[in-house]
Each structure stands twice: as structure tokens, then as C-alpha cells.
Amino acid sequence: MESNLEKLSPRKVTVRIGGAAGDGIASVAESLAKACSRSGLYAFAYNSYQSVIRGGHIYMQIRIGGKKVWSQGDFTDFLIALNADTVQRHAKDVTPGGAVIYNKEKIKVDPSTLKAGVTDAGIPSSTIAAKFGKSPVMQNTVALGALCHFINFPFSSIEEVLVSTFARKGDAVVQANVGAAKAGYEFAKENFKLVHFSWEFSDTKRMFMTGNQAIALGALAGGCKFFSAYPMTPASGILHWMAPKGPKYGIVVKQCEDEIAAMNMAVGAGQVGARAMTATSGGGFSLMTEAVGLAAMLETPVVVFNVMRGGPSTGLPTKTEQGDLFQVLGASQGDYPKIIVAPATVEDAFYLTAEAFNLAEIYQCPVLMVSDLLLSEHYETIEDLDFSKVKIDRGQIVSGPTDGKYLRYKITPNGISPRALPGTEGTIYVSGSDEHDEDGTLISDVFTDPVKRKAMMEKRMRKMDTALKSIPAPELFGSKDADLTLIGWGSSYYVIRDAMRSLEKEGIHVNHLHIRYIWPFPAEAFTKMFKSCKNTLIIESNYTGQMERFIRQETGISIPNHLRKYDGEPFGPAEVIQKVKEILSQKQVPELVTR
């Protein structure tokens, strides 16, 4: 790593909190990040965890800044170690100028393992915490208080968050937590020098949420009235947020016996006119795929989320990857119309999920949404979401027969057949999973009618030509004449934006081309944009370069450089910066893709 990147910046700090599952790391991290979001700062928190409920090693990394923070960052400035294992794993990497904060009554730190300039901040946390309660989690609160001193945060901002977090548990718990944090803060103040961060605090309270929460909120705003799911990491957060909202907003939230049921129930609800969604990860999506094709055949609106994790098989249940693109593109047998969208950010997750319900109803087909663990589970400070941008467009719904006999699958120039919802008088029809005629009559049995089959297939597929006319083009961020264009999809948006900002500071000009709408692919727009780029690098979290191959399939374009990752961890900006510098410093030798 380049040394000039590794020093404390006065307006940005990265904190890593590590321990075992069950230590209460998430609540410490959330309190800190929330305090930032409520005082005008920005935070980005990534949870690196394991598929264990107790034990193992997990950590949460929070990056805090006065300007929008785009990623969890590469380096740790401050480490809160809740166990010895965390010290061993992470203490050696703490940036000079930072500190390792730990309970010196439980953990030993060998100072020689720390980099020069790193403060060995052992705190008698057990003794301090004991004054405020028996719970071992209280030691975390002590450490959080101490951290506030180091990073020059006013204690009041943490206090406010602790008060609101514990309010529902009663006054005694609030007082104990505030007391423990304050004692930690005072101890650090007396014993350690603070670091001169210059924060510009303000009264601006911003939203702080995960991608999964944004997906669920987008669904709520977009009129989702039926949500079915089977628990699966990292998609379960959507179910958790939706479940208590059901009774409040009139949404049926159904945990099902499996993903097959979740998807099929959503199709049933969608068929009768309830805006329906289901969410899962790749394994569950595998089980759903047959019914994805069913929705396409019945022309039933339904929204399906695949929140990707490391595959194949059970793979990396708690780690991030973008390895399911081909799975989503190839879901279910046969050719059928579908729309595939990959939100890039938390804000996107909100707006595009709401929009997905419109697309599903306008084009009467499944809308497959692709997220990943990083996007879905990281926490981020964002500007207020604008609900007035959410429009409800239910597509063509008829309230009775119009001219003569109602034909559910009427052949039309744009492929869209006006939909009558079951319960409507005079429009009775049967929707068939077998190939059927315009009125729904099956044409598969006894004698398959080749002429009708062809006409019906073309009618359905014509919806994709229609959709393509209004599918937004990929977006280009940054200056048009950059030396290198970084191409991304989904959550790689974050690391690209982060790296771009650092590179600009170094006088290296890159821009960012981002793909959100994947199917039908806006190939013409992409090709036009690509041709204006001097050089390109595609960044995605998978082994085979699925988006890169997909772009080649759809456009014939071979992107000359790629950066791929499949170790389960999200990209850090340093990896991108290094790759960009490599490309720009070398004479370009186009790579031959062999895998």
C-alpha cells in the first residue's frame, strides 16, 4: 500500500470494532454511526460477520467523514477490541496517530506489535463498567465513550443516541449506559491525548439506514401489499423491517415454508391485483426460478429480490459477491419477458424498488431486482429520501369488457394486453401456464398450434421492445474526457465513487459509467457511451466477470481491463486506486479473457 494514503486525515476517521458474535458489536457501531448522522457528519458502516450466533470473529468497520462517505475504507485508525483475538488480528494494522482501545483487565497487548505512533489505550473497563451494571456489554459502552474522546466528539452527541436507543428499556438502563460511556470518556480524557480532528458539526440530522431497509421502505412507498419470504441471509433484513409494518400499513407479510411457496404465493397475490414482492438470496432464488417463468407466462406482475452472497451452493452466507448475474439472467426455462434492475446505492434501493412495482404492472412481467450483501446490509448516512418522487403507475387495468369479448392475452402492437383483475364482472378468464391463446385457452394439449404459439411468443416478447424504449441509459459520472472510465454495476458504485475522489485529488482523471438496468439491456446507449471513453476498467465482485461477459454478449464490446474479487470482502478503494494506476502507467496490453 502506498504510504501517503496511510495517515490520519483531520476530517475523516475509520473505526473498527471487533469481537465475537454476541459481544454486542453492532449496537456499539450503530450508536456511533447514528451519532454522526444526527450531528451533520456522514457514516458508512460495513459488518464483517460469520454464520455463527455466538463466538467466531466479527467486526464492524465505520468510516466517518464531514463529506459523503462512499465506502468502509481500507485502513483502521481506531480499533475497539472486545477480545484478544481482535487484538491479534487487527491491532498491527492500526494507522499511526490512531489507537487500540481495549479492556486492559481482560486483554493483553504487546506494544511492540503496534505501529509507531499508535496509542496503546488500555482501559480498566471491567472496573469502570461494574459501577453501572453487571452486563458485560457495558464494557462496550465504556469503550465507546473512550473513543469519543480520541476522535474529538462532544460527549453530548453519543449521550443523545444512547438515551434514545435505550429509552424503551427504562430510565435505569439509560442512566447506566450514559454513565458507563461518560466514565469511559472521562478516563480517556485524563489518560490519553486527543487527536486533533476538526469536525464541522451541524444540526442537520440525516437518515441512517441499510440497503435492505431502503428496499423495504421503497416497497412500502411503492404500494407493496403482499410480501412473502423464507429467511435467508443477507435478504432477511427486508422481512424483518416489513413484518411489523404489515399491520400498520395493511400489508400481508408472509413467512413461508420455503422459497418455492414464497414465490408462488407472490404470483397468486400479484395475479389478483395486490402489489407483491418476495426476497431471497441466490440459493432461495434457485428454488423460485420455476415460478419466475410462471409469472412471465401468466403475465403476472411480481417483484423478486435476489440479495447476492458468495456462492456457489451455501457458499459464503455472510459475505458479499456479485456472482448471480447469470443465474438471474438465465432463471427459468424458455424465453420470456422480464426486467432486471440492480440498484447501486441505498437511495437507489429505495427509488428503484418503488419503481419496480410500476414496471411489473406496466409490462405485466416479473421484475428481478439484484442486490448484494454489501449494498443490503451496510449502514449509510443519506440525504432525506424524497417520497414525492415515487409515482404509482398500475399500467393498463380494465374495469369490464370494452369492445366485445374480453381477451386477457390480446395480441397488441406493444405486446401489452389490458389486464382485468379477478372479481371483475364480464372479463372471466383462465391464465394458463401452458401456452395459450388470446383468451387463455390452452393450445398445448392434443394439438399444438404452431401459428398461435408463434404469435403468442412474439406478443409476450414484444413487451421487451416496448420496455426498452423507456429503460434509462447507463449513467456517466465525472468529466467526459477522463483518461480512464471505471465501469460498475450494483454495489461496486460505492468503491468506484470513493476511489474516484481520491484519484482526482492526486490529479488522476477517471470517470464512472454505471449500469442499473440490465434487462432489457440498453445496448445502443451503452455502446455510444463506451465509444466516447478513452480507456475502460470494469469492476465487479465475481470470478468470471459476469457483467463484462454480458456486455460483450449484448454489444460485442470487449472491455480491456477488469478488476474482480471473490474473497467475500467488499472492494476497498485502495485496490481500485492501485489498479487504475497500474493501467495508466503501463502501455496498454489488452488482456485475453481466458476464463
Added chain:
Amino acid sequence: MPETLDITKYKSNVAPDWCPGCGDFGVLVSLQKACAQLEINPKDVMVVSGIGCSSNLPGFFGSYGMHTLHGRGVAIAQGVKLGNPDLTVIATGGDGDGYGIGIGHFIHAMRRNINITYIVMNNQIYGLTTGQASPTTLFGVQTKSTPEGSIEVPINPIELALVSGATFIARGFSGSQEQLSDLMAKAIQHKGFALLDIFSPCVTYNKVNTYPWFRERVYSLQEESHDVNNWEAAMKIARSPDNRVPTGIFYKTINPTYESLDAGLKFGPPAKQRLGLKSEEAQVLINSFK
């Protein structure tokens, strides 16, 4: 039941293409009669099927219908009911569809007590795939896939329904149409999950469980003063040996339906609600993340 029931409006314009003599004809007509008897408006009925010979039924029935995936009819029917509880939802299918590939959905639908009627045309064979053993094929019966005779104990759907929480459990025989349409009417009227298992002989592939085979064995529980509220008695009959085939209502009880317990439905059918949030509602949600 009066002879003059007009079933025309429960007929579609598609003629059934089952084999001549298929038991499913009797099931279809009985269902049409039951709906006519109950005077249900066809626009308020949704018949959902899976895949198989019997699952073609929605196409021949004059209401809204869905012909879906093998084994998934019951899952979809539940989505339909929860999406719009105002609809009368009838799931139809065969023994392979419901007791084989779809058995998971069947069990869970019963324990939820969702208010749907599930009509299984049980012919103890896979007909549409030309004669392999089904989950209800009797032990020892030879089929294309069990040339030495089936070596598996068949599923007993009545027993399964009794232990799974179904609140209306009955069996019919497509050769006894009058009883059958009466059972269907009662099943549809029942508030909760109603299973109606119907022996519907396959005249092409099942040469064992034929019309004569059933006619020699069927009897009506209602003619033998069976107490339909007695779960233990129902279980005892369900487990009785095969020399007699009990039909009629085995068991019924009243339990709260899933829909009546789901607070998400308190504002009415999801399909009929106003969509979109008011700006005050939006502001509350925004603030909840601060």
C-alpha cells in the same frame, strides 16, 4: 338437490379433453352443481390448479382460473386468498400434484387454516405422464415405474390432514355425484381449510382401483352415524383397512382462519387498497431513520 340446477354459467367454452370415462368428469360436474346450489357469482370464484390431467379443470370451469405449476397450486391459491380474501378460492389438482411434489404446501396450508377449498382428484396413478406410481398407489401395485409392484406405503391424505390441522376433511367418489356435489358445497361453505379427497378413477392407467373396485367398497360415513366432531373417531376410520372405503365428512371443526388473525388484512383486501403514502406518513417514516 333439485334436478333443475342450471350449471351453464359455471361451464367454460372449452370441452374437457379427459379420456372418455375419466373420473374427473364427475368431479367437474359436481363442482358446477355445488356452485350453482350455492349461487356463487362466477366472477367471485378463482379456481387454481397445479399440473396434471385433473389440473386442467380450471380451463373447463366458468370462473376465473389459474393453471399453474406442478405441485404449486396450493401455494398460489394461498397467495390469491391473501391477496383478495373476497374471492372464493378453490384449489384443484391430482394426487401426484398435491400429495407428491406439492405435499409441503399442502401441510402448511392446513396448519394455517387458510379459508380455501382443496379438491384432490385422487386416481392413485400419474396419468398425464402415462402411468407411473403416485404417492397414493397402493403397496404392491404394478405400474410403469414399479414393474415388481410398489414397495412404498401410500400416503393417507385423510390421516395427514387430521394431524396437520385441517378443519374440514372429507372424501368423495366421482361415481357418487350427488354425495360429491353436496360435499363440495359444504367444503366451500366451510370457513377454513377444507380438504376434499376424491377417488376419481383413471380408466386408462389404473387397472386396479377401478369403478367396480370402488363400488364394491365405498360407503358413506354419514349413513353410519359417524360423529364428525370426533377427531379420534375420524382418525380411527382413516386408518381402517382397505376392504371398505369410507366416504363423506370425516371431521370438521371451527378454528380461526389465517385471514381473521392476520392484522395485515385489517384494512381490507390488499388488492383493493389505495396505494401510495400520504406526505405525513412519509415524514414519519423518514424520521424513524434519524
